[in-house]
Amino acid sequence: MLHHPLETVVEPPAGRPAEPAGPPPGFLVRRRRLVLWLAVLGLAVAALAGHGVHDRLTFGGATVPGAESARAAELLERGFAGGDPHLVVIARGAQPVDDARMARAGSDVAARLARDPGVARVTSYWEARSPGLRSRDGRAALIVARLHGDDMRQAATAARLAPGLTGAHGPLTLSVTGEAQVKAEARSRSERDLRRAELITVPLTVVILLLVFGSLTAAVLPVLVGVFSVTGTMAVLRLLTEVTEVSAFAMSIASALGFALAVDFSLFIVTRFREELAGGRDVASAIRVTLRTTGRAMAFSSLTVSSCLAALLLFPFTMFRSVAYGGIAVTLLAAVGSLVVLPAVLAVLGRRIDGLAVPGPWRATRGRAAPGSGPEGRWFRLAEAVMRRPLAVAVPTVVLLVAVASPFLGARFGVFDDRLLPPEAPAARASEDLRRDFDARDGISATTVVLPGLRAVGGGAAEPGRTPPGDVRARPDVRVRSEARVRSEARVRLEARARSEARVRSEARARSEARARLDAYARRVSALAGVARVSTATGSYRDGGLAGPPPGPPQRFTSPAGTWLAVATDHEPYSVENSELARAVHSVPAPGPAVVGGPGAQLADIRQAVGDSLPQGLALVVLATFVLITAMTRSVVLAVKALVMNALSLGATFGVLVHVFQEGHLRELVGGFSVTGTLDVLVPALMFCIAFGLSMDYEIFLLSRVTEEYRRTGDTRAAVAAGMEHTGRLFTSAAVIFAVVMASLATSGLVLLKMVGVGLALAVLLDCTLIRALLVPAVMCLAGRANWWSPLRAGPVRRRAATSESTS
Secondary structure, X not given: OOOOOOOOOOOOOOOXXXXXXXXXXXXXXXXXXXXXXXXXXXXXXXXHHOOOHHHHOEOOOOOOOOOHHHHHHHHHHHHHOOOOOOEEEEEEEOOOOOOHHHHHHHHHHHHHHHOOOOEEEEEEHHHHOOHHHEEOOOOEEEEEEEEOOOHHHHHHHHHHHHHHHOEEEOOEEEXXXXXXXXXXXXXXXXXXXXXXXXXXXXXXXXXXHHHHHOEHHHHHHHHHHHHHHHHHHHHHHHHHOOOOOOXXXXXXXXXXXXXXXXXHHHHHHHXXXXXXXHOOXXXXXXXXXXXXXXXXXXXXHHHHHHHHHHHHHHOOOHHHHHHHHHHXXXXXXXXXXXXXXXHHHHHHHHHHHHOOEOOOHHHHHOOOOOOOOOOOOHHHHHHHHHHHOHHHHHHHHHHHHHHHHHHHHHOOEXXXXXXXXXXXXXXXXXXXXXXXXXXXXXXXXXXEEEEEOOOOOOOOOOOOOOOOOOOXXXXXXXXXXXXXXXXXXXXXXXHHHHHHHHHHHHHHHHHHHHHHHHHHHHHHHHXXXXXXXXXXXXXXXXXXXXXXXXXXXXXXXXXXXXXXXXXXXXXXXOOHHHHHHHHHHHHOXXXXXXXXXXXXXXXXXXXXXXXXXXXXHHHHHHHHHHHHHHHHHOOHHHHHHHHHHHHHHXXXXXXHHHHHHHOOOOHHHHOOOOOOOOEEOHHHHHHHHHHHHHHHHHHHHHHHHHHHHHHHHOOHHHHHHHHHHHHHHHHHHHHHHHHHHHHHHHOOOOHHHHHHHHHHHHHHHHHHHHHHHHHHHHHHHHHHHHHHOOOOOOHHHHHHHHHHHXXX
């Protein structure tokens, strides 16, 4: 038998398996009860520390700190007491809103809302008389409010106020929406969805594990490790809320990811442990071999997943960083649970791991050294069949994956608005009414342009018939004095009057010039394609001309800080077209510094930030994966092959996401959601970093066993077939469990979680079928001994590999 030159192998006596080289059973076996008590104590502390984490989560974190759109929002808030409302109340009645009874009821609602301590400002149609705050049919009007505090406080205020702003109020029927209300409903729905997902995934996972192990004892262990991992992550996220914002999406994604990874890692560990016991080893030796082989692969896998998640820290979004913190924590806790706590449990259970056997045909899997159906089981035969005609398998598989990925070429990236919620959600229904019935685009979700320092409205010259304060002729208190003194005082006062009048004329001229420049700028902006109306202090503009007075008093557009413009557009607020229009507005020559804000500008800034950070994120993911797989397999070729396979799998996943979520095909299969014609710009980058690491989890597990077999036999083809036989059933079972956990996210009413759940489940299923079962054996067969090439490998190893290949 051929052996790796760096290993010393001692042939065992007949009938006894070889003892692994290495120390006797270590701390985990000797102090197994201490380890378990510490794990139980840690679990209890984590459960207490993580209590109430849901109440401290936010739904913000998609803005770019310091970006132009963020500065525009800050200038509007600080300098003009303006900005998009956080709360929008739609008041509808059977009579026109200008009816006296309707007006009294609407003013009463607005006054009651304004008295709440969490409300900063309230504007109603009945106060402002702005046409944009009245519906097209005249039977509904808007009450808009700005709230105090940050995102979390605003959402809490909205959740508290919403019950009193919904339903009948005299002759009016009220409904509520707005940014804060959408976030409040999303947070509440996220918490409910997470509980439902747990109720779905835990029983299904236990059933699948029962089918895999045929033993209730063995099936429960991975689930317990999953609970350990998720509970610890909740505590970590709760501590993080003390120092930074943590997104509710991070909680949902990290919980699902941690449970699935912990079950996967534990599944591999328990299976290898049972295999070693079935091969004749004692409990301590079985644990040692398991940790040296499968445990080593799981350690590399956890480092790979954590490295891929760390790439999210390179993006300037709080949501990404929250997912990275939670994901890294849950991955490391899954590794600790599988490589520290689980071995201690196995040391206590020993051969009782197969206790509480479940009757059924799957009992045949118990006590088998290999998890297939024999020395040449189904997975062995599949691998052999693929390697007999590798090109005939590889080429159609690659063509299919590329075809499935092709829709991604037509991806259009926007940002979720209220349609993040399911269509039946109260805030989503109210927002749909707002889009359908109102023309409020210059007051709600408008593109804004702030012109700091430009004063276009103010007092004019002295009014006719009014004596300037410096005119001594009208002063009754002037008494007869000496003629020289009178002339001196008159000359001083006349000079002061002249200076005052000059200053007034200068200010009036400056204001006139500012108004003229503002007027010309507003005309230029209103002439842009896609601009419906521009409103500012000098009037309302359409199609490059003045269309009438501004909506509301002109003073609302000016302050000592400058002047601002509201640009209503023909596009959806967070659409690609509105983003491009915001850039077009920015390029229009302005009468001074111009800061562009609003939804379109915010989307443009987010897309720019993603584009700027994506190359560094991709580089980190690729480099970390390449280094870790090369270190594990000592093969550059296998590392490159793994990267290419993952790219094909993720490309196909993104293609399906575009087909379903952007274009709306097959959406009945994943539940109802609103089709906007775009994908959220953050989703591909988020999913890439998560899914790339997850796909590498199965790649590492397969390559670890193939490499182990190759070092034992020196035959690539035999190593691939044996590796597939030992791992195929396992990584397929693990992938099914992972897909079930991720599919539970797809049951969420929040389209972002639905998209992430569908995408990750699909990525894992594609990976374990087309990639691992077909493409990997075909490519490794075609590569032959080149699979094991490395510039760091010594010459004798290359010669040994070549000799073994030619012999086989």
